[in-house]
Amino acid sequence: MSTIGDAWAYLTDPLSWVGSHGMFGTALDGSLRFQQDSIVALTLEHLYMSFAAVGIAAAVALPLGLWLGHIRRGGGVTTVVSNVSRAMPTLALLTLFSASAIGFGNRAVIIAAALFAFPPILTNTFTGMADVDADVREAAFGQGMTRLQVALRVELPLAVPLIAAGLRTSTTQTVATVPLAALVAGGGLGVIINTGVATQRYGQVLAGGVLIAVLCLGIDALLARAQRAVTPAPLRRAAVVAA
């Protein structure tokens, strides 16, 4: 089992963590560059790309989902969006973007990942808002609350568990999608695997797979805790079912 030995050697070599030229450098245009031979730098780049993508997706999907859920329309649209996104291969979007005006590299990856991060947030926000008990809504309106107050003070708190579940699904999925960036000259932990395959160092490939798997499981476990923390105790059972 020399492959496992190689993987172990790669993972225990301090140089593979901090890189042979340090972790950060300067790109040609003077911007910060994550060195591609350092696990630490690649992990940071991976997280930066993931959170940028989820941030963009959430900035659009949250308000849209809140609004559509509040007026209780557009359920069909959200279903279609999530179905199409499942059929669309990530690689197709990545290669399409790379060959278009967007160009190679991290920007194409962040935009593509944001598109895939969008549907879970939208669907869950919509469902969370639209599934609030009609009687509760009625009662809030009856007390003289305005539409905005009903949406933000009554529906939103009740929808928080589902919204948190959506953000978690979306983030985990994005962290899992970003490795593909390596195929279109982007960064992130996928680079380790891609370089390993290209140079036939299968120990490194194995190590890269382990690193990505650990990162994904870790992020998911962390977000599971966060999701539990923002969910009020009486709503926890419901949230587990919906996750």
Next chain:
Amino acid sequence: MRGVYGRGVDNPWLSLDYLRRSGDEVWEHLAIHTTLTLEAMALAIALALPLAMLARRSPRLSGPILGLTGALYTVPSFALFALLAPFTGIGRTTVLIGLVAYALLVLVRNTLVGLQGVDPDVVDAARGLGYSPTRLLLTVELPNALPSIVAGLRIATVSTVALVTVGVVVGYGGLGQLMFRGMQSNYRAQIATSALLCLALALVLDLAIVLLARWAMPWARTRRDRVRAPRARVRGAAA
């Protein structure tokens, strides 16, 4: 991005010229993509149904089976291929194992949810009529769980079609191979054609399952609203 052709050279997204010139190659990759998907789905179904029934028969196993599938599903396909490649080599076998693993997880989960969702009164009635456990499972529980199984089958098939493209990392990605090469040579028609074919393949297979399900479940046609399959809730990621 101007790409390798330089300024002013036509590089359309869709071109009949590309199909005329490389039709054979496109066809070949489409065939690889389709057979790989079908093979993976057949293997996954053959493994998932017994596994789900096993979990149903002994509740002690259902917890671990569902927990394991959930955790495995969080591991991205890109990483899974990388974990398998050193041992199964690069090529078809690695991709096939990965695809079966992901499809398996969705199918087991949905079959189990379907079996657990069968009306207890119906099960009680069948038991009262003297059905043996096996007969109960095959003629009462399984047909009642079909909508949920079909829903899982649709999700698994559509995501498998998309997942095949990730096989590029081990050099066997079906149409993904064409996308990747098209990207490397900045050949837009090659990328767009293979992407559209991927979507079309997913759509066709999905439609085939829907039609097959309608034929297999005549009772569902008239009361479609009642037996609408529960949407599978699959956590995690298969990028």
